[in-house]
């Protein structure tokens with residue numbers, strides 16, 4: 001089965017073609033970073049309009065790359081939510097229209113399920129059950145995952161997400177958007193321990209996160225003045241270390257609490273090198289293994305949506321697959337709890 005995946009939930013237009021027999025056949029991505037950079041964050045209306053411009057050419061590019069005609073598609077999957085309502089509507093509209101025109105099933109996919117399952121596309125895929133750490137621009141969640149759609153929330157953020165903490169700290173440091181990669185780059189020239197930043201909720205028993213105090217502490221240090229470029233690099237290193245330390249401690253606590261020995265990390269922040277290295281070492285110490293998505297699949301992309309769509313369609317009852325109609329209809333869900341998904 002060949003499934004076309006469409007991702008338009010935020011500031012990346014991602015399209016990919018996944019084949020259940022041959023794996024990922026092709027993918028293409030357009031990042032809107034340059035479009036939003038001067039505003040210091042994503043402008044929803046600009047995002048939607050750019051998705052409209054980019055999506056169909058990217059679909060053509062992906063089909064051409066794979067040498068597959070539109071008539072060769074067996075299903076269409078798109079991101080149904082969570083995300084920006086207008087941006088989601090572009091992908092859902094095009095996806096549902098293609099399914100209707102081609103007479104194939106269409107399916108709306110939960111963006112976080114896409115992220116969560118993306119490590120299964122790697123050469124060394126994890127097996128169920130595992131603990132998942134989902135770290136993106138909008139979410140920071142620990143989940144106990146026992147199968148597809150079997151997600152139990154263990155911990156969530158009470159305020160800012162980890163990616164948001166990177167982005168807001170970067171803005172305070174005068175760095176561009178998105179902030180995570182820029183903080184990580186500046187941090188390589190800095191030294192941890194030269195500035196004091198809190199590690200919010202590090203020693204609490206709960207698996208909840210809170211990152212807004214970190215942003216306030218960074219704002220205070222910036223307001224007091226950073227002497228030179230090396231002081232800025234030291235602060236970037238401290239921000240990165242603080243966020244990573246909390247993510248690692250809570251992930252290890254979640255493994256201990258669930259008595260599982262496998263951790264899967266996904267979402268944009270899973271690209272962070274310090275997080276990868278520190279988690280790998282901590283998991284080795286705890287006798288657990290850790291899986292990350294391929295670097296190209298950490299941030300938003302069409303491949304994870306095509307893949308999640310293929311898995312769900314493969315397990316769907318045949319009469320739940322009306323040809324040319326979307327399962328669940330043509331809807332978008334800007335807010336959508338991951339635990340509400342049906343198990344398969």
Ligand code: KG4
Nearest residue numbers: 136137138163178180181268269272299300
């Ligand atoms: O998953 P994603 O691409 O989009 C959302 O679904 O939100 O995640 C984007 C987030 C941004 O906050 C970005 O700053 C962060 O991931 N990010 C990073 C790195 N690369 C992306 N954070 C830290 N280090 C990185 N290397």
Ligand code: ZN
Nearest residue numbers: 136268299300
């Ligand atoms: Zn994402």
